[in-house]
Amino acid sequence: MPTTSPRTLQPRKTPVQERSAATVDAILQAAIQVLVSVGKERLTTTLVAMRAGVSVGTLYQYFPNKSALLQASLKRHMHGVSTSVDHICKEYRSASLLTMGAALIDAYLSAKMRNVKESAALYSVSSDLDGLAIAKAAGARGRRVVAELFATASEGLTKDPEIVATMVMAALNGVSRRLLEAKSPERELAPLREELLVLVRGYLLTCIATKPAI
Amino acid sequence: MPTTSPRTLQPRKTPVQERSAATVDAILQAAIQVLVSVGKERLTTTLVAMRAGVSVGTLYQYFPNKSALLQASLKRHMHGVSTSVDHICKEYRSASLLTMGAALIDAYLSAKMRNVKESAALYSVSSDLDGLAIAKAAGARGRRVVAELFATASEGLTKDPEIVATMVMAALNGVSRRLLEAKSPERELAPLREELLVLVRGYLLTCIATKPAI
DNA sequence: TCCAAAGCTGAAGGTTCCTTCATCTAAACA
DNA sequence: TGTTTAGATGAAGGAACCTTCAGCTTTGGA
Numbered sequence A, B: 001m002p003t004t005s006p007r008t009l010q011p012r013k014t015p016v017q018e019r020s021a022a023t024v025d026a027i028l029q030a031a032i033q034v035l036v037s038v039g040k041e042r043l044t045t046t047l048v049a050m051r052a053g054v055s056v057g058t059l060y061q062y063f064p065n066k067s068a069l070l071q072a073s074l075k076r077h078m079h080g081v082s083t084s085v086d087h088i089c090k091e092y093r094s095a096s097l098l099t100m101g102a103a104l105i106d107a108y109l110s111a112k113m114r115n116v117k118e119s120a121a122l123y124s125v126s127s128d129l130d131g132l133a134i135a136k137a138a139g140a141r142g143r144r145v146v147a148e149l150f151a152t153a154s155e156g157l158t159k160d161p162e163i164v165a166t167m168v169m170a171a172l173n174g175v176s177r178r179l180l181e182a183k184s185p186e187r188e189l190a191p192l193r194e195e196l197l198v199l200v201r202g203y204l205l206t207c208i209a210t211k212p213a214i
Numbered sequence C: 001t002c003c004a005a006a007g008c009t010g011a012a013g014g015t016t017c018c019t020t021c022a023t024c025t026a027a028a029c030a
Numbered sequence D: 001t002g003t004t005t006a007g008a009t010g011a012a013g014g015a016a017c018c019t020t021c022a023g024c025t026t027t028g029g030a
Helices: A020-038 A045-052 A056-062 A066-091 A097-113 A116-125 A131-149 A161-178 A185-205 B018-038 B045-052 B055-063 B066-091 B099-113 B116-125 B129-151 B161-180 B185-205
Strands: none
Touching: A020 A045, A020 A056, A020 A066, A020 A116, A020 B161, A045 A056, A045 A066, A056 A131, A056 B161, A066 A131, A097 A116, A097 A131, A097 A161, A097 A185, A097 B116, A116 A161, A116 B129, A131 A161, A161 A185, A161 B055, A161 B161, A161 B185, A185 B185, B018 B045, B018 B066, B045 B055, B045 B066, B066 B099, B066 B116, B066 B129, B099 B116, B099 B129, B099 B185, B116 B161, B129 B161, B161 B185
């Protein structure tokens, strides 16, 4: 019977044996697969369990409800992208602003393009009420990290790093989305990435006092 | 009983008397209101009908199913934005590229910001399977119209108008989205619009041969 | 080898909500 | 005023699907 879903969205059981960790992983992967193949509207917990090769009951041992399952999938995906961005944010501290911009674009786009179908399918999760909060949080976090990176730019910013980060990430998101909903994202990647570099470079040049030769 | 929904998403009855046209309008408005207040997940046809001050049966006289209702709402919203963009695309033919860019930003942002809650709520509709097709089509159309506009720029483009339009619209979309999911979009509008102008101007300057003074 | 804990099962309960249709009311028109 | 047609009603049918739980199987250690 559908109860009023408990607001705790943590797994109800934490894996202790190794096999159950594998089960959780299988369920999470299956959720993505089902999402990709039938879409969020027609995704059912039974379908996900089947795809994972377990029974529904097992699914509910690790996720209190369907929404929690979807949120976990989204978090996992977001975490992958965050990790990529975090990584280059550490690597490029104190570099030149244009280098940072280029590295950011590369990292973000390749993370999103690693699995196109998955990234595209998760947009539907990130726009319902539960998913939106996660997406917003991830966005805010990314913005903060990138702003901190920009603040270390060797040239020195003439603007608030926060707003510069906001604009760059917004442009990046806009292009990613456009890319992911294209008929053939792979084909469009190269030209759009190139052009995005131009866009971001042109903008970043307005954020520093002295303009470098290239 | 839920039948296999007919794939024709046209209204099943075309209003002939004036009152029924008013009814359709009320239903469409109510759909938006319910969407804003409870979200797509908890929107039900009965709720929409109640809000519109009619019975469910009436709703089903004009929309074959729930999905069609949502699609009609989305189309209506998209059409509003399209109209704004189309309008400035006619008005600014043969103007300078930078003028076009500024006008486009103004038109697009003010159309989206006219009703913030509505625009934000409709993102959830435009990411399910049915809505996505509509959103994609609207995006493609917008891109085409803007590319045609850019092609008339007085300076003459050094790049494919299509890709220039793609980038500008992607950036515009990215910033809109960021704006609409902010805690207080109204407060952020002015600074982000300003910065978006800088971003787009910087980019458009790379798309023409001779650079104007300002 | 045996037991306790962890993990797994899946039929069934129960709720939600879409959709229909027989019937009623209002409008247009002769 | 009577008739026809458009428009509106809302209770009820019934599909879909989330979630539970009593019992079964597997694992790991004593």
